[in-house]
Amino acid sequence: METKNTIKPAKKCYSHIGGKLGELLFETFADKKWIAKNETSNKHFYITKLGEKEFAKLGIDLSKIKSEEV
Numbered sequence: 001m002e003t004k005n006t007i008k009p010a011k012k013c014y015s016h017i018g019g020k021l022g023e024l025l026f027e028t029f030a031d032k033k034w035i036a037k038n039e040t041s042n043k044h045f046y047i048t049k050l051g052e053k054e055f056a057k058l059g060i061d062l063s064k065i066k067s068e069e070v
Contacts, residue, residue: 032054033051034048034050047062
């Protein structure tokens with residue numbers, strides 16, 4: 001009997017991670033308070049101080065993200 005190898009997709013949507021992986025990462029970052037919103041009605045998130053620290057531990061260079069006025 002032949003068995004098939006299965007893989008979990010990591011989809012790219014334009015220049016960001018899309019699909020279920022992107023959704024799970026986003027939810028995890030929000031749950032861990034690595035990203036947050038100023039107001040619940042706001043659709044834009046920002047990287048928290050805790051997020052800066054934790055992303056740095058993962059080797060993610062946040063200096064590649066342009067700062068914006070909020």
